[in-house]
Amino acid sequence: MSRFDLGVGLALMPGLVDEIEAVSDLVDCLEVEPQTFWLETGDPDEPFRLERDELLAVTRRVDSLLAHGVTNPVGGSRPPSAAMIRLFAETVTVLDASLVSEHLSFNESTGWGKAFSSAFFLPPCQSWAGVDAAVASISALRGNLTMPFSVESPVSYLQPRNEELPDGAFMSEVAIRADCGILLDLHNIWTNERNGRQSVADYVAQLPLERVWEVHLAGGLEHRGYWLDAHSGMLHPDLLRVASLVLPQLPAVRAVVYEILPEFVVQNGRNVMRADLESLHRLVDKCGMRRTSATSTRDAVPPTRVARSSAASTADLDPSVWEQTLAHLAIGRTECAEDGGGNATMTREMNADPGLALIRELVAAGRSGRVSSSLPLTIELLISLFGIDEVDQLLATYAAQTFPGLWGSQEGRGFAQWARSEFRDEPLIQAALSLDTAALDYLQNGQTQSVTIDFDPIDLMAKIKTHEAPNTTQGVYCVTVGP
Amino acid sequence: MKEKLSTEQIARAVHPESINVHVPIEVMWDSDRLAGLKKDILGRLGCLACTSGFDIRWRARRDYIVNPSLEIRELSEFGR
Known part of the structure; x- marks a missing residue:
């Protein structure tokens, strides 16, 4: 294992399989999203099955494969179900993945006496109790996997709150306590900065950089005054500039992976994907040879961590209350179910956050997309x-x-x-x-x-x-x- | 010995006058891209990869219907 040994990768889902050939000279590794190769079975004990033939066809395309979960996020207080964990492990084993990752977000909560999905990644509760919850969820999903496991920096359309741990500090604490890697999604944290959260520079300064094993880059788009993590292609020049500053600081990074949704390849054309991948190769070639002095300094002196006792106010944020409140509001409810345990003050504060309306719109767009497709x-x-x-x-x-x-x-x-x-x-x-x-x-x-x-x-x-x-x-x- | 009837057999028993038609899935779901049907099914029924961004499938369909080639196409004229 060495720096950038996995090179430049492409996040792959079934709709992109036919596109690989056109860019195969630019793709060193493929990052497979396991659940995009699963279908429902109707069996409550084993609710999903792997489309093994489809997956195996992918494994023959390149030498190096990564696995990136997209439905079992580990940033919340509800760990994935045992059946999901089993199938995730089976899929990454079939892939013989060099790196495995999931999102430091949540997408499930409870209310009306049952669990429900938000069907959308929601930002985690950035408190000390939230750190503990995430560490437990990571442990559950990672199970007995022998591959290096990382968690991805989440996107949040909500405004930062005073009682939260800063974004970078939260990621840092989770990674250190769970003893796992960090998948640094530069587009996500750049999106967060553009939408009013912590700056990329401050975020990166709070990370244990030796734990960043993989980087994601993607295109986004402007929508209602927000920058969206849309995976829509066309890497923004400012994001590439940010990447050129951050990558040299990462002593153990192994892969830079490009994400684009198939719908946008169809819409924007294959040339966009090719041009973006060429940009990433230039970036890796340049940054692979250059490590900044900051890197060697940071190798020796880890970032200052937030003391648990010095941030007493964050103790007030209970992850289950955060998750119930946000999940209810995200799916369009105006308040929590009576048995949902949501907090009235938090409900009021979240309702006042303009980012909530955007989240609701995105959740609704996803639902309409799924109905119209199925x-x-x-x-x-x-x-x-x-x-x-x-x-x-x-x-x-x-x-x-x-x-x-x-x-x-x-x-x-x-x-x-x-x-x-x-x-x-x-x-x-x-x-x-x-x-x-x-x-x-x-x-x-x-x-x-x-x-x-x-x-x-x-x-x-x-x-x-x-x-x-x-x-x-x-x-x-x-x-x-x-x- | 009791034998369980299939849904098709029951339907024929209840509606002896019924006309039997077989519809291949490719035809039913109008997959013009027949070769890609399997992957198309994963995309339709499975999990969409990006779940923190913008699912544009409905919006794209809507935009296409409203303006397929810079021409306004009023679908409502086909309706009631």
Whole structure:
């Protein structure tokens, strides 16, 4: 293991597999996001299964693989479930990953007598109790993994609070106490700085730099006065300048990984991905040879840590209260459930933070994206019948009355259940829902599905495509959905 | 000996007049990119990679419908 031995990497998800060839000369390692290769099973004991063939096809692409979890964040007080931990371990073992990581965020809380997902990474409770909670969650997920394990610096759209540990100090304490590495997402902390939180320089100054084993860089975009961690491509020149200052300070960094979502590759073109990867190679070539004097100084003198006793006010922040309050508000509730344990003062303060509205918008956008992707016939039909604005409103109403599903299939089934009741007297919509959910069932369990609908399915599908659905041929049709 | 009927058999028994139609999943979900269907399914039903950013899938669809090629296309005219 040596500095930059894993080189420049690309964060890979199924939608990017076909894009690798075009940039293979610029990709030294691939960072696989394990859960993007999982599908729901419907079995409560083993709720997900690994699409092993798809994953193995990826492993043949390059010599070095990293694993980066995207659904089991370890910054909260609720550690991932045993089934998730098992499958995560299985996936990273199949990959034989050189580095393994997860996010120092949370995405689950409780209320109304059950656990629910925010379906979005939310910032952790940056108190001493929050440090303890994160350390316990890291220990649970890491389990018996033998690979180096790191936690990723989170993005937060909330304003900093006086009683919080500073962002860098919180990350530092967690990494030291958990004895793990740091995945320094420079775009995340630069986003935080742009949105009013700690500066990148101050953040980095608080880190045990020898624990930074991996760096992430990504493109973002401006939205409603905020900079978004959108993974939208086109690395910002200012971010590259920041990276050129930070990378030389990292004595043990092994990989710099570029993140872009497939949707943005399609939208912005492959040239963007290629240009960004070329920028990262230039950066690594330059910084790999140069280590600043600050590095050697920091090797010998670790950063000053915040004394636990000197920050007594942070003891007031209880991670479970923080998580319950923020998770409820993020999914669109105006207050915590009575049994949720949320704190009224914290609810009021978070409601006053303009970042909360952005978080809500992003959570809602994710839900709409998952519904529209997993119920394509139904959504297309609804657009035909009601127009796009009304479907927007329908999705908002659905979101206000239900809990998010982190997985496309979960959100699709949630919307289908809601829409069956909402449109109980609309046979055309019921037919589309039956066909879509039969498809979901088939894709989940591999068994051909049968449904009876009141319309000719071939005619219905053709007319949905051309937005002529209301005149579909009627009758009794027994439809099988399968390969 | 009792034999469990399949959903399809039950449907045929209840609706003997029913017309049987098989729809391949690729056709149903209009995957013009048939070769990429498996990966497409992971994208549709699985977990989206970035869960701290902006899921643009709905917004992109909306924008496309409103303005596919710098022309306003009123989908509501197809509706009620």
